[in-house]
Amino acid sequence: MTPALRLVSLKKHFAAGRAGFFHRDPRLVHAVDGISLEVAHGEILALVGESGCGKSTLALTLLGLEKPTSGEIHFEGTDVTHLRGAALKDMHRRIQMVFQDPYESLNPMMTVEEAVAEPLEVHSLLKNSAARRTRVIQALEDAGLKPADSFLDRLPHQLSGGQRQRVVIAAALVLEPTILLADEPVSMLDVSIRAEILNLLAEIRARRSITILFITHDFGTIAHFADRIAVMYLGRIVEIGATEEVLRDPQHPYTQALLSAVPVPNPRLRQKRLILQGETPNPIDLPSGCRFHPRCPVAEDRCRLTDPPAVPLSATHSAACLLVED
Amino acid sequence: MTSPLLDVRDLSVDFHLPGRPPGHAVSRVGFTLQPGEAMGLVGESGCGKTTLSLALLRLLPPQGRIVSGSVKFNGRELLALSEPEMANVRWKDISMIFQGAMNALNPVASIGAQISEAVRRHYSFMTPVEARTRTAELLDMVGIGAARAGQYPHQYSGGMRQRAMIAMALACSPQIVIADEPTTALDVMIQAQILDLLDRLRRELGLAVIFVTHDLGVVAELCDKVLVMYAGVTAEYAGVDEIYNQPRHPYTQELLKAFPDLSRPRAALNSIPGYPPRIDALPPGCRFAPRCPAVFDRCHIDQPALHALTPEHLAACHLVESES
Numbered sequence: 001m002t003p004a005l006r007l008v009s010l011k012k013h014f015a016a017g018r019a020g021f022f023h024r025d026p027r028l029v030h031a032v033d034g035i036s037l038e039v040a041h042g043e044i045l046a047l048v049g050e051s052g053c054g055k056s057t058l059a060l061t062l063l064g065l066e067k068p069t070s071g072e073i074h075f076e077g078t079d080v081t082h083l084r085g086a087a088l089k090d091m092h093r094r095i096q097m098v099f100q101d102p103y104e105s106l107n108p109m110m111t112v113e114e115a116v117a118e119p120l121e122v123h124s125l126l127k128n129s130a131a132r133r134t135r136v137i138q139a140l141e142d143a144g145l146k147p148a149d150s151f152l153d154r155l156p157h158q159l160s161g162g163q164r165q166r167v168v169i170a171a172a173l174v175l176e177p178t179i180l181l182a183d184e185p186v187s188m189l190d191v192s193i194r195a196e197i198l199n200l201l202a203e204i205r206a207r208r209s210i211t212i213l214f215i216t217h218d219f220g221t222i223a224h225f226a227d228r229i230a231v232m233y234l235g236r237i238v239e240i241g242a243t244e245e246v247l248r249d250p251q252h253p254y255t256q257a258l259l260s261a262v263p264v265p266n267p268r269l270r271q272k273r274l275i276l277q278g279e280t281p282n283p284i285d286l287p288s289g290c291r292f293h294p295r296c297p298v299a300e301d302r303c304r305l306t307d308p309p310a311v312p313l314s315a316t317h318s319a320a321c322l323l324v325e326d
Numbered sequence: 327m328t329s330p331l332l333d334v335r336d337l338s339v340d341f342h343l344p345g346r347p348p349g350h351a352v353s354r355v356g357f358t359l360q361p362g363e364a365m366g367l368v369g370e371s372g373c374g375k376t377t378l379s380l381a382l383l384r385l386l387p388p389q390g391r392i393v394s395g396s397v398k399f400n401g402r403e404l405l406a407l408s409e410p411e412m413a414n415v416r417w418k419d420i421s422m423i424f425q426g427a428m429n430a431l432n433p434v435a436s437i438g439a440q441i442s443e444a445v446r447r448h449y450s451f452m453t454p455v456e457a458r459t460r461t462a463e464l465l466d467m468v469g470i471g472a473a474r475a476g477q478y479p480h481q482y483s484g485g486m487r488q489r490a491m492i493a494m495a496l497a498c499s500p501q502i503v504i505a506d507e508p509t510t511a512l513d514v515m516i517q518a519q520i521l522d523l524l525d526r527l528r529r530e531l532g533l534a535v536i537f538v539t540h541d542l543g544v545v546a547e548l549c550d551k552v553l554v555m556y557a558g559v560t561a562e563y564a565g566v567d568e569i570y571n572q573p574r575h576p577y578t579q580e581l582l583k584a585f586p587d588l589s590r591p592r593a594a595l596n597s598i599p600g601y602p603p604r605i606d607a608l609p610p611g612c613r614f615a616p617r618c619p620a621v622f623d624r625c626h627i628d629q630p631a632l633h634a635l636t637p638e639h640l641a642a643c644h645l646v647e648s649e650s
Contacts, residue, residue, distance in 0.1 A: 050513040051484075160601055161371075190370045191540055191584050195595035217513050220543070220586035224595050247588060261518035263543030265585050267566045270547060275518045279483055 002077040003038040004178055004211040005062070010035045010071035012054075012061050016284050030283045031057035033235030034071070041178075042209035044202070046222040046243075048258070049232035052280045055215045058232075059181050062213070064092055076178065093123050096172035100184040102164035106156040113152040116140060116171045123175065135174055142207065143170035144200050162193040166200065173204065180204075183215045198225050219262050223247060228316070231255045234283055234291045237310075241317030251319040253296050290322065298323060329401060330358035331534055332382075332420075332502060337395030339374075339381050341605065349605035351377045351390065353558045361501065362532045364525075366545030366566070368581070369555035370602055375538045376425065378555070379504045383422060384412050399502075417448050421495040425506040425538075428487035431479040437490050438475025441465070445497045464493040469523060485516035492523065499531070506538040521548060542585045546570055551638075554578050557602050557613040560632055564639040574641040576620045612644070620645055 012032040031054045039045050047055045060066045062073065064083075072081045080091050096119075099105040106115055116136045126132040140148035143166040156164055165185060172180060182201065186194040202225060205212055216222055222229065223243065230240040231254065239252040250256045260274040276295045281287060287294050293303040303322055310318040311325050339352040352374045359365055367375050380386050382397055384404065397404040399419055404412065424430075432440055441464060442457040452460070462472035468489040479487060488508065495503050505524065509517035525548055528535050537549060545552055545566065552569040554562040554577065562575040573579045583596035600617040603609055609616055615625040624644050632640045633647045 050515055191542070192370055192581065192598040194597070195584050196597035196599075198595060199597070219514070219588060223586055223588055224593070258514060259588065261514045262588055263518075263521070263541065263547045264589050265542045265546045265582065265587050266570050266589060267546045268571065269589055273518055273522070275522055276515055277519070279485065279516065 001041065003074075004041045004043070004076060005037070005039040005213075006072075006074040007035050007037045008072040008074070010058075010061065010073065011069045012057050012066055013069045027284050030235050030286055032061060032068075033283070033286075035235075035237055037230065037237065037240075039179075039211055039213065041211055042205060043228065044205060044212045044214060044226045046214045046216060046226035046229045047232055048216055048219060048222070048229055050217055050258075050280050052234075052283065053232040054235040054283070055232050056183060059097065059183055059213070059215055062179075062181060063095055063097055064088060089123070093175045094178045096175060096177040096180055098165075098169055098172050098180060098182040098185045101188050102161060102168050103188065105168055106164055108156050110155075111152065112140070112145075112154050112156075112159075112167050112170075115156075115167060116174050119171055119175050125175070136170075139170040139174040140167075142173055142204060143167070144196075144203075145170065160193075161189050162196055165189060165197055169197075169200065169204070173208075176208075177210065179211045179213065181213045181215070184217070185214075186221055187216070187218065194221065201225070219247070219259060231258065234280060234286065236291065236320065238292065238321070239317075239319040240310075241314070241319075245314065245317040249317075251313060251317075251324050252292075252321045253298050253323075254292050255319070257297070290320075331361045331363075331400060332357075332359040333396075333398040333401075334358070334382065335396045335398075337378065337381060337397060338393045339377050339386065339390055340393050341377075341390050343389055343606075347606045350608060351558050351605050352381065354395070355553075355555070355558075355560050356395075357553050357560075357563060359502065359534045359536070361534055362528065363551070364528060364535045364537065364549045366549035366552040367536055367538045367555065368540060368542060368545055368552060369561075370540060370581075372602055372605075373555045374558040374605075375555055376506055377558075379422065379506055379536065379538055382504065383416055383420060385416075385422075417444075417495075417500060418498040419500055420502040420504065421498070421500040422504040423488075423491050423495045423506060423508050425510070428484065428491050431487060431490065433479050436476050436478055437470075437482065438462075438465070441475075441490065441494050441497060444494050448498045460497070461493075464496060465490075467496065467527070468493045483516075484512055485519060488512065488516075488520055489523065492520075492527070496527070496531075500533070502534045502536070504536045504538065507540075508537070509541070509544065510539075517544075524548070542570075542582060554581070557608065558605055559613060560640070560642055561614065562639075562641045563632075564635075564641075568639050572639075574635060574639070574646050575614075575643050576618050576645070577614045578641075580617075580619065612642075 011034055014029040016027045016029050049055050061068050072079055113136055116139055120126050120132055126135055137148040145151045145166050186197050226243050229243050229246040230237045233254050239255045250259055257274045257276050289304045289306050290308050293299040308320045308322045310320045312318045335356040336354045338354055341349040341351050369375055381392055438461050441461045445457045445460050446452055465472045470489050509520050549566050551565050556577050561577045580598045611626045611628055612630050615621050630642045630644045632642045634640050
């Protein structure tokens with residue numbers, strides 16, 4: 001079956017500063033630096049990584065808000081990398097985004113109905129007001145706001161954080177997208193309602209067979225939820241596999257460190273954690289060889305010289321580390 | 327047992343907002359802290375964690391008032407002190423790392439200058455040179471390195487700014503530090519670095535630390551005991567092992583089930599239906615009753631008292647009371 005999304009060596013580089021007379025070539029920020037990936041219909045893929053690993057730039061590129069520097073984006077079998085005009089707008093309709101902060105992403109002056117109907121307006125869909133209202137109500141109910149009528153006239157300040165995030169999700173669903181990009185959709189919410197929103201996303205996936213790309217730095221929130229996990233470091237995927245494989249048997253030293261840094265809610269399992277010192281280097285001056293080697297606890301001399309390719313470990317699991325090959 | 331470093335009893339804080347009935351933000355909360363001990367203060371947003379912390383330092387906003395209770399530091403009643411006396415307690419005895427304060431650093435003053443200013447504000451006898459020496463010492467202590475004293479906040483990453491806030495909180499060698507959500511909004515690896523730093527400082531300096539957080543993982547890793555608050559009251563107060571392995575209050579149990587645990591990746595995540603009550607419209611009986619899965623008739627009528635299962639394990643629930 002054609003994957004919902006296929007990326008081929010996707011790169012997005014930004015110029016850092018201006019090119020001047022003395023600096024003919026501007027220095028480049030390698031935000032996304034060669035990502036190849038296939039995501040199936042109805043799959044939930046988690047993209048995990050620290051700030052600056054390029055996960056948000058990847059999302060913006062998929063949304064068409066940033067033009068890729070090179071590489072290809074295939075959407076349901078069609079190359080959409082260079083689409084323009086109406087065709088591009090139509091593709092935008094089918095990839096929707098749920099943002100992180102439900103307190104910032106809703107206009108305080110717009111009612112729930114207006115906020116959820118706005119995407120239809122933008123895309124000039126369902127101009128008949130009765131049809132439009134039916135679609136809005138459907139989206140609200142799919143987002144778990146029931147009965148939907150009672151929410152239509154409310155303003156954001158009359159909603160709790162969890163309800164606001166449901167409105168944001170409804171506004172993404174109203175265009176009936178194929179892919180939902182969710183950027184840390186629960187990190188601003190209380191622990192007690194996070195599960196509710198995660199369960200809702202899982203339910204929407206089951207009902208609408210939507211593909212979900214879930215962007216996060218927190219393994220905890222995705223462990224129960226994602227089908228596959230892709231770990232990103234400095235613009236690359238360093239490890240990818242089925243959730244169980246990555247959590248139980250992480251192979252890349254970076255994945256191992258990230259997992260060990262997650263606090264475990266059981267005092268009997270306190271352990272010496274593997275804490276990497278320093279921070280992700282800036283993506284302008286990339287380290288030679290393996291880009292993780294300066295922070296890697298098990299780096300060897302050859303890691304400074306060779307950029308490791310992804311090594312397959314099982315049909316679904318691979319890691320880009322020279323030591324895995326041995 | 328020696329007398330505690332901090333002894334808080336029956337502390338209550340009301341909020342008075344114009345045109346609204348008084349809100350009972352904190353009601354009769356008590357705990358003790360020994361030197362070098364770490365306590366986790368946990369609960370959902372709005373449960374009174376930050377209000378309680380501010381009350382300990384008497385830094386409540388004007389609408390908030392301590393209506394009863396006692397806060398003793400080394401046997402001395404802080405609630406009876408005059409404001410100048412209290413100002414001497416703040417930072418020298420008890421200091422606080424405020425939530426989000428790392429984003430409130432002055433953008434046009436160097437980090438070193440801002441820490442020196444904090445040092446001299448409290449140690450007025452120090453010359454500028456002495457204050458700079460102390461600042462360098464503090465920056466080394468928190469792993470920034472004195473060499474970066476001249477840099478400005480925008481040259482610091484989020485993790486480094488939080489380290490600077492920790493240095494500032496330690497400026498006057500306090501015995502207690504209250505850390506309000508010290509790692510929220512930081513990446514997992516930076517969070518681990520900051521927690522590691524706080525834990526090391528606690529051991530090296532014999533600091534007592536109160537971690538105010540909603541992250542149960544952080545508490546399990548670092549704390550000796552835990553105070554679980556719900557809607558301004560103590561739900562459960564016990565050693566860290568009891569809280570995580572024998573939680574007795576349904577709220578603690580639900581909160582733990584809602585928190586993801588990578589050591590048990592197959593366990594389903596739970597949500598707690600409903601929302602905490604407004605502090606100016608509290609339900610008559612147990613404040614958790616409307617959301618409690620184990621609720622029964624009495625819960626809607628009587629407020630449960632804090633019941634001691636053992637001298638070190640307290641829970642405010644009718645079920646606990648009837649069992650023992």
